[in-house]
Amino acid sequence: MRKIQLIWSVCLCWGLLSCSDTDDNLQEVEQEVNFLSKGVYPLENASDLDVVIQDIGNSTYVLLGEASHGTAQFYEWRATLTKRLLQEKGFNLIAVEGDWPAAYAFNEYIQGQRSGSARQVLQSSFQRWPTWMWANQQIASLGEWLRQYNAGAGQNNRVGFYGLDVYSLWESLDALQHYLESNNLPAAQLARNAQACLAPYHRDEQLYAQATAQGSTCSDQLQQLYEAVKAHRASSPAGDEAAFNAEQNALVALNAERYYYQMVRSDAGSWNVRDRHMQETVNRLVTQHGSHAKIIIWAHNTHVGDARFTDMAQAGMVNIGQLLREQHAGAGVYLVGFGTYQGRVVASNRWGGPTQDMNVPAAITNSWEDILHRQGQHNKLLLMRELQDIPEALRSRGHRAIGVTYSPTAERGNYVPTVLPNRYDAFLFLDQTTALHPLGSL
Numbered sequence: 037m038r039k040i041q042l043i044w045s046v047c048l049c050w051g052l053l054s055c056s057d058t059d060d061n062l063q064e065v066e067q068e069v070n071f072l073s074k075g076v077y078p079l080e081n082a083s084d085l086d087v088v089i090q091d092i093g094n095s096t097y098v099l100l101g102e103a104s105h106g107t108a109q110f111y112e113w114r115a116t117l118t119k120r121l122l123q124e125k126g127f128n129l130i131a132v133e134g135d136w137p138a139a140y141a142f143n144e145y146i147q148g149q150r151s152g153s154a155r156q157v158l159q160s161s162f163q164r165w166p167t168w169m170w171a172n173q174q175i176a177s178l179g180e181w182l183r184q185y186n187a188g189a190g191q192n193n194r195v196g197f198y199g200l201d202v203y204s205l206w207e208s209l210d211a212l213q214h215y216l217e218s219n220n221l222p223a224a225q226l227a228r229n230a231q232a233c234l235a236p237y238h239r240d241e242q243l244y245a246q247a248t249a250q251g252s253t254c255s256d257q258l259q260q261l262y263e264a265v266k267a268h269r270a271s272s273p274a275g276d277e278a279a280f281n282a283e284q285n286a287l288v289a290l291n292a293e294r295y296y297y298q299m300v301r302s303d304a305g306s307w308n309v310r311d312r313h314m315q316e317t318v319n320r321l322v323t324q325h326g327s328h329a330k331i332i333i334w335a336h337n338t339h340v341g342d343a344r345f346t347d348m349a350q351a352g353m354v355n356i357g358q359l360l361r362e363q364h365a366g367a368g369v370y371l372v373g374f375g376t377y378q379g380r381v382v383a384s385n386r387w388g389g390p391t392q393d394m395n396v397p398a399a400i401t402n403s404w405e406d407i408l409h410r411q412g413q414h415n416k417l418l419l420m421r422e423l424q425d426i427p428e429a430l431r432s433r434g435h436r437a438i439g440v441t442y443s444p445t446a447e448r449g450n451y452v453p454t455v456l457p458n459r460y461d462a463f464l465f466l467d468q469t470t471a472l473h474p475l476g477s478l
């Protein structure tokens with residue numbers, strides 16, 4: 037399926053423009069690093085996470101970032117922290133930066149409702165490029181652990197795994213139409229109407245996005261479908277998971293259309309549609325699972341780290357970290373960022389291109405990654421509340437962000453000016469990292 041190069045260029049366009057060669061924070065003269073005299077802890081094994089587990093306290097929302105979608109250690113440390121949150125803090129939901137229908141299939145596997153292996157389910161479900169984001173060995177290993185964990189938990193204590201993203205317009209419509217027709221519901225005709233409206237675009241979002249610029253739209257059909265499915269769920273028994281899944285697919289389709297409509301009009305507009313959809317999905321999941329719901333979110337740093345403390349705010353962009361902090365501060369929202377100085381990464385040199393194991397060069401001078409590397413060439417965990425009274429720590433510095441497309445020779449464009457202690461609550465710095473392990477060969 038041909039996909040849209042604009043999707044990810046939108047995500048990082050502000051980063052490409054934000055760090056010019058004359059940026060005062062990225063001068064070639066090395067700045068001192070001794071200002072990090074406290075709040076920095078060793079990070080070598082799972083027990084070193086004790087300080088962040090304690091710092092999380094009774095938070096209901098924990099967001100775990102990543103500086104790339106293709107670094108093994110980001111996935112491994114998030115998995116380690118996730119397991120501890122499930123076991124020690126009573127978290128029972130995991131939501132990831134992935135498509136709802138694909139993640140729901142994986143959820144069924146870890147619930148014991150699908151046979152086979154985690155590897156097989158991931159490969160058959162996550163088929164949208166870039167497949168490696170979730171169809172990788174690290175997630176397969178976590179999936180087997182989650183399935184075993186759920187097998188030993190009571191029915192009301194099982195962990196769910198869900199997708200937050202908005203891209204799956206046709207996949208969500210397919211899943212929704214199957215549900216409606218299988219249950220002989222009147223809304224099935226509305227699903228067919230929406231599919232008929234979208235048929236001329238041959239499941240190509242770029243064609244649809246371009247058509248909206250010429251006045252075409254399927255928004256009315258998708259809105260009518262969503263309202264009908266919403267009404268169906270309202271009349272279903274409380275806690276009906278199948279009806280909830282159907283309503284979420286209808287919402288994804290509706291917001292996907294809004295995303296693709298905005299994509300050819302406004303970078304900030306399309307970005308905000310996406311992250312507000314993520315926020316709405318998190319809220320729906322927590323409401324669906326009741327008063328004891330506690331959720332762990334896996335997404336890129338650009339979604340997790342509070343946008344107000346980056347140059348995203350100047351571009352009019354928000355993200356899920358900011359939105360959840362603003363909405364749920366009283367319930368506890370804890371943001372964890374990740375970064376690396378140097379290593380390898382799985383990415384591609386173009387949208388939809390072949391998966392590659394790429395070099396991640398040494399971080400540019402005076403970026404956050406460079407500062408942390410020069411302070412000591414080992415892994416570190418930073419607690420941001422301990423840095424709040426250090427003026428030098430509150431300076432804006434470049435913070436590396438690698439997307440699914442990447443050029444190691446254009447490094448400067450991958451740094452987002454960031455006030456690190458305000459953007460996150462904790463930060464895991466992994467000095468040397470290796471590439472993620474996709475399922476299947478590179």
